[in-house]
Amino acid sequence: MDAFSRLAPFIQDFIYQSKWEELRGIQTAACEVIFDSEDNLLLSSGTASGKTEAAFLPVLTRLWQKPPRSVGVLYISPLKALINDQFMRMEQLLIDSNIPVTKWHGDASVTQKNKLVKNPEGILQITPESLESLITNKRGACLSLFSDLRFVIIDEVHHFMRDTRGMQLLCVLERLRRLTGVNPRRIGLSATLGEVSLARDWLNTGTDRACAAPVTDEGKKRVRLHVERFVNYADKRDFEELDNGGNVVGLSTGDIGHREHYDYLFRMTLDKKTIIFTNSREETELVIAHLKEIAKAKKAPDIYRVHHGNVSALIRETTEDEMKSADEKIVTGATVTLELGIDIGSLDQAVQVGAPINVSSFAQRLGRCGRRGQIPQLLFTFVESIKINAADTLGPINWEFLRTVAIIELYTKDHWMEPIPPLKHAYNLLYHQTMSCLKGNGEMSPAALAQAVLGLGCFRDIPQEDYKYLLSCLIESEQLQRSERGGLIIGRQGEKIVNSHKFLTVFQAPEYLLVKDENRTIGTVDKIYPVGTRFALAGLTWETVDVNEKSKVLFVKLVPGISVVDWDVDFEVELHTVLVRKIREVLASDRDYPYLSQRCGERLAEIQYIARNSGILENLVTQLSEKKYAIFPWVGTRQLMTLHYALLHRKIKSRLLWVTCLYLEVAFNGRAEELETILRDILDSDLDPHDFPLPEKVQILGKYNEFIPLPLLRKQFVEDFLDFEGLREDISSANIPAIKNNSK
Numbered sequence: 001m002d003a004f005s006r007l008a009p010f011i012q013d014f015i016y017q018s019k020w021e022e023l024r025g026i027q028t029a030a031c032e033v034i035f036d037s038e039d040n041l042l043l044s045s046g047t048a049s050g051k052t053e054a055a056f057l058p059v060l061t062r063l064w065q066k067p068p069r070s071v072g073v074l075y076i077s078p079l080k081a082l083i084n085d086q087f088m089r090m091e092q093l094l095i096d097s098n099i100p101v102t103k104w105h106g107d108a109s110v111t112q113k114n115k116l117v118k119n120p121e122g123i124l125q126i127t128p129e130s131l132e133s134l135i136t137n138k139r140g141a142c143l144s145l146f147s148d149l150r151f152v153i154i155d156e157v158h159h160f161m162r163d164t165r166g167m168q169l170l171c172v173l174e175r176l177r178r179l180t181g182v183n184p185r186r187i188g189l190s191a192t193l194g195e196v197s198l199a200r201d202w203l204n205t206g207t208d209r210a211c212a213a214p215v216t217d218e219g220k221k222r223v224r225l226h227v228e229r230f231v232n233y234a235d236k237r238d239f240e241e242l243d244n245g246g247n248v249v250g251l252s253t254g255d256i257g258h259r260e261h262y263d264y265l266f267r268m269t270l271d272k273k274t275i276i277f278t279n280s281r282e283e284t285e286l287v288i289a290h291l292k293e294i295a296k297a298k299k300a301p302d303i304y305r306v307h308h309g310n311v312s313a314l315i316r317e318t319t320e321d322e323m324k325s326a327d328e329k330i331v332t333g334a335t336v337t338l339e340l341g342i343d344i345g346s347l348d349q350a351v352q353v354g355a356p357i358n359v360s361s362f363a364q365r366l367g368r369c370g371r372r373g374q375i376p377q378l379l380f381t382f383v384e385s386i387k388i389n390a391a392d393t394l395g396p397i398n399w400e401f402l403r404t405v406a407i408i409e410l411y412t413k414d415h416w417m418e419p420i421p422p423l424k425h426a427y428n429l430l431y432h433q434t435m436s437c438l439k440g441n442g443e444m445s446p447a448a449l450a451q452a453v454l455g456l457g458c459f460r461d462i463p464q465e466d467y468k469y470l471l472s473c474l475i476e477s478e479q480l481q482r483s484e485r486g487g488l489i490i491g492r493q494g495e496k497i498v499n500s501h502k503f504l505t506v507f508q509a510p511e512y513l514l515v516k517d518e519n520r521t522i523g524t525v526d527k528i529y530p531v532g533t534r535f536a537l538a539g540l541t542w543e544t545v546d547v548n549e550k551s552k553v554l555f556v557k558l559v560p561g562i563s564v565v566d567w568d569v570d571f572e573v574e575l576h577t578v579l580v581r582k583i584r585e586v587l588a589s590d591r592d593y594p595y596l597s598q599r600c601g602e603r604l605a606e607i608q609y610i611a612r613n614s615g616i617l618e619n620l621v622t623q624l625s626e627k628k629y630a631i632f633p634w635v636g637t638r639q640l641m642t643l644h645y646a647l648l649h650r651k652i653k654s655r656l657l658w659v660t661c662l663y664l665e666v667a668f669n670g671r672a673e674e675l676e677t678i679l680r681d682i683l684d685s686d687l688d689p690h691d692f693p694l695p696e697k698v699q700i701l702g703k704y705n706e707f708i709p710l711p712l713l714r715k716q717f718v719e720d721f722l723d724f725e726g727l728r729e730d731i732s733s734a735n736i737p738a739i740k741n742n743s744k
Contacts, residue, residue, distance in 0.1 A: 003031035008064040010096040011057055027054040029214035030187075034058035040186045040211040042157070042200050044193045051189045052086065052155075056093065059151050059187070063099055063122075068148040071116070072099075073123040074184070075153045076131065076169060078160060078340065080105045081316065083125045085342045086155075090123065099123065105130050107313070120145045128160075128169040129504040135175055136440040136504075142179055149176075149184045154203070156340055157190040158360065161202050161420040164429045164702060167458045168506045171433050174206035174456050183207060191367055192360045195419030202422065206457035223366065224377040225408060225595035228264065229401070229603055232257035232385045257383045262290040265351065268379060270300075272348035273329045275338055277365050279354055281308045282566050287353060288333040288539040289562045306539040307334040310512070310567065311523040315538055320344055333539065339364040349377040355400040355407070357573045359417045362407050380404055382600075392624040393614050397607050399583075399662060403575075405593060405604070406582035418576045424461040425716040428702035430470065432506050433459075435479070435490060439498045443487040446471065466712060473709045508703045510568060513552045515542065522556070526567050529554060536565040573660060574637035577730045580662055584634050587611040616663070620679060620736050621672045624665070629675055631664040634734045639727040640664065645692040646682045646724070683731060689722045690715070 003023055004012065015023075023031075026045050033041045035058055043051045063072045077083045083103050090101045100122035102112055116124065117138075124145070126134075135142050152173060160166030177183055188203040200211045232255055265276065265287065278284045284306055291304045305319040316337070322330045323344035332338070339361065347369040356362035369376045382401055410416045434453050438444060444452070446468075453459065454467055471488070474480040481491035490498055497503055512524035515537055522538050529535050529544045536542075541563040542556035587608055596604060615622050622630045631654070633643060640656065644664055647654045652675075654664040668675050699705055699713040700721055 003028045003058075006031060006035055006061065007057055008061040008097070010064070011061060011093070013096065014093055024050045024054070025216035026050060026214070027057060029216055030054035031058045033212045033214065034062065034185075037212065038185065038209070040188075040203055040207060040209045042188045042190075042196065042203055042211055042213040044157075044190050044196060044199065044213065045216065049191075051191070052089070055153050055187045055189060056090070059153070060094070060097065060099060062150065064097060068121070068150055070120040070148040071122065071124045071145050072149065073151045073153060074131075074146070074149060075123060075125045075155065077125065077127060077155045078165070079342070080107060080127060081313075081320070081342055082155065082340055083127065084317075085320075087125055089343070090125075094123075101125065104134075117141050117145065120147075128165060128172060131176075132168065132172050132436065132504050135172055135179065136436050139179060139440055142176065146176060146180050146182060149180065149182050151187060152184050153187045153189065155189045157188040157199055157203065158192050158420060159340065161199060161422075164423065164426045164506045166202070167423060167426055167429050168432070170202070170205045170458050171429070171456050175437075177206065183209075185209065186211075192363045192417055193420075194360065194417035198419055198422065222375050223412065224375055225380070225412075226378075226597065227380040227382070227404060227408075227595055227600045228597045229382045229384060229600045230257040230261040230264070232383060257385075261381060261383050262287070262294060265381065266291055266294045266298075269331045269349075269351070271329050272331075273323065273346075274331045274349050274351055275344075275347060275365075275368055276331065276333045276351040276353060277338075277356075278333065278335060279357060281310060281335055282564065283353060284308055284333040284335055285536040285539065285565055286562075288331075289536055289541070291331065292539060293562060301328060303328045303330050304539060305330060305332040306537075307332050308337050309335070310525065311538045312521045314521065315523070336361075338368065344368075349379060351379045351381065352404075353381050355380075355404040358575070359407050359410050359579065362411055363417060366411075384603075392628070393610065394616070394624065394630060394663075396610055398603070399660065401600075401603065402583045402586055402607065403579070403660065405586050405596070406579055408593075408595065409586070410579060410582050414582075416578060418579070423458075423720055425712075425719050426458070426702070427462075427466075427470065427708045427712045427716055428704040429506055430459060430462060430467070431474070431479075431704045431707050432503075434471075434474070435494060435498050435503075438480070438488065438490050443483055443485070443489045445487050449488055466715075469709065470712060474707065477707065479707055506703055508701065511552070513554055515554050515556055517542070517556055517558060525554065525565065534559060534561070534563040536563045575660055575662070577634075577636035577639060577726075580634050580636055581734070583662065584617060588617050618736070619672075621675045623672050627667055627669055629666045629668055629672060631666055631675075631679065632662065632736075633727070633731045634662070634736070635727060635730040638721055638723045639730050642689065642722045642724050642727045643679075643682075645689070645694060645722065646687060646727075647678075648693050649687065649691065650678060650682065652678065683728050687724060689718045689724050692718070692722070694718075 026043060027050050030041060030043060033039055043054055045051055059073055075086065077086065083105060087101060087103045094101060102116045102122065102124050104113055104124055104126045154160065160169055186203050186207060188199065190199065193199045196213050200213050204211045276287055278287060288304050288306050292302055295302055295304065305322065307316050307319050319332055320342055323332060350365055350369045352365060356365065366376050366378050369378065384398055430453065433456065434449065437449065437452050450464060450467055454462060454464065471480065475482060477493060478491040479494040480488050483489050510526045512526055513528060514524055515522045525537065528547060531544050531547060534541055534543045541559050541561050543559045544554050545557050546555040611617060616630065616632045620631060620633060622632060624630050633640065644654050644656060647666065652666060652668060654666040657665055666675065694714060697710065698717050700717055705713060
């Protein structure tokens with residue numbers, strides 16, 4: 001029997017009414033796993049490939065065939081907006097099914113939540129934080145809500161795998177299994193997975209099930225890519241305007257590249273439904289503000305919107321609705337908020353200002369266009385500031401531009417994306433789950449608490465002595481307290497933490513101030529802009545008219561012109577060795593890259609010439625000045641940072657010039673050959689990274705780190721970030737003559 005014939009009648013009717021010609025490969029594969037096994041299921045395929053339907057069609061059929069006595073399906077999403085979007089899609093699919101769907105998050109209806117608690121059934125759509133709240137504060141309700149839970153569907157698996165929020169989700173699911181005695185099957189959905197085996201292991205955590213990850217042939221997909229470049233000259237001598245007599249009559253302000261860039265973006269997005277992606281909220285605001293000004297000057301309609309995490313939910317939702325259904329071709333500036341699968345209909349194109357963060361991000365952003373049979377189209381733009389007198393020979397190299405070419409090549413030609421390494425020592429989450437267990441269970445003996453928490457799959461690599469040390473420190477700081485019976489309860493200081501509404505989240509969020517125009521919320525900022533100060537938000541310029549510091553509210557009025565805004569925390573990125581190696585390959589290559597404009601092609605040739613003549617492609621060490629050297633091991637960020645600390649161990653100072661820098665700059669009173677000898681000696685040694693001279697407060701950033709003793713934070717940094725073995729392996733395979741010759 002084919003997959004379609006096995007689906008419930010109401011689903012078959014839905015498929016007929018939607019005029020589907022056939023089930024897609026991934027949908028057929030998912031049906032086979034769900035109907036013919038009891039395995040977990042990982043569905044990884046491109047955006048808009050039908051993953052959500054692939055999961056729900058067979059799952060809903062199973063529920064229809066044998067209705068559960070409680071909520072049957074738990075759908076977990078990283079975003080409330082994605083839940084709202086999926087809720088509307090599910091309502092259409094379930095019209096004739098008698099299977100209800102309920103959304104459960106901070107903005108959802110209390111009436112609907114109470115109705116579900118009284119009569120648990122159907123599908124529950126929820127965020128990890130709301131599920132944490134349920135299992136911590138409503139254990140009795142959880143028993144009835146999930147007593148016959150059959151499936152847990154986790155959307156955007158790659159998003160959860162990257163940080164402790166995903167580990168929190170796994171912990172809560174495992175605690176729910178213990179509480180109810182039910183072991184539901186898990187289904188993970190993702191468009192961007194670099195190493196499927198890692199995602200399969202992640203999804204399986206705590207389930208004791210096998211996991212199927214069917215591979216379907218989606219065929220080769222055409223994409224349209226174009227990279228364009230604009231130039232600012234930092235030295236005004238390049239812009240001297242001369243009269244016929246050779247006299248200077250004027251000087252440029254040096255921002256001609258930016259002006260050309262905004263004009264170009266305006267032309268290229270005219271009558272094209274577009275998302276303009278940037279890598280910072282500041283740049284998103286600035287780009288859209290300039291496009292609004294150009295449109296105003298040309299008497300064109302204002303179809304420009306802003307979508308990022310600091311814009312109010314109402315404005316974001318309005319933008320999503322306009323993108324999906326407005327007659328006008330809306331142009332929206334966005335950061336990562338529109339990378340995830342919120343349905344905004346088909347796009348004409350996406351634009352990336354600057355380099356994508358990494359290959360996975362590029363894949364997500366490319367996937368936002370090309371839906372409904374269109375060819376995905378992505379335009380890249382760069383604005384460079386050219387300096388006549390660079391600090392050293394490497395100064396003129398635009399590494400961001402090179403990273404873009406390498407990312408495009410890795411995704412389109414090599415079909416590669418970054419694997420997401422597992423987190424093994426998330427001590428901040430260990431604290432959180434300890435406090436959550438005690439809040440939900442009340443007093444527990446140290447042994448019972450250790451068994452309950454360390455028994456969770458996410459903490460299998462944390463030894464008991466580490467947990468014992470953490471508990472003793474938490475008792476000392478009054479986060480925990482010993483009872484008269486010798487058990488552990490939440491202490492005086494701990495009560496302040498667990499009783500805060502912020503306790504449910506394990507991700508860091510700055511203290512934001514609300515920005516209001518009378519009674520309308522515009523969004524949030526992370527600093528006080530005094531009365532009379534102008535700043536940008538939601539693509540508009542605002543002036544502060546009043547400040548309520550106690551309530552953390554800025555009252556503003558709309559004013560004309562363009563302003564700027566800045567946030568203290570933005571996006572972090574680390575480069576993988578494969579990506580760094582591809583950048584080196586681009587520098588050494590004589591290939592043509594057809595998606596580069598003529599100006600970009602000429603710029604790449606310049607950079608290649610500089611790189612080849614500098615020696616960085618063949619030499620581990622390149623001299624930059626009398627006492628300054630560059631070390632190019634062509635390895636990823638983690639391995640490069642490991643080498644940095646290994647050099648410090650030898651009393652040699654080095655530094656990473658910026659977060660995505662590919663090399664170390666070293667101050668050294670000697671010859672390049674001497675430094676190379678030291679590097680070879682380091683690589684041949686049995687160094688223990690735990691002995692590295694790390695800064696006293698070195699740590700992987702995380703909420704609740706303030707309650708974790710420094711030795712444990714240091715251990716987490718060494719174990720989960722530094723990679724000495726990886727450094728040795730990657731350098732040995734880098735084909736650098738200085739290393740290769742030594743190995744002979």
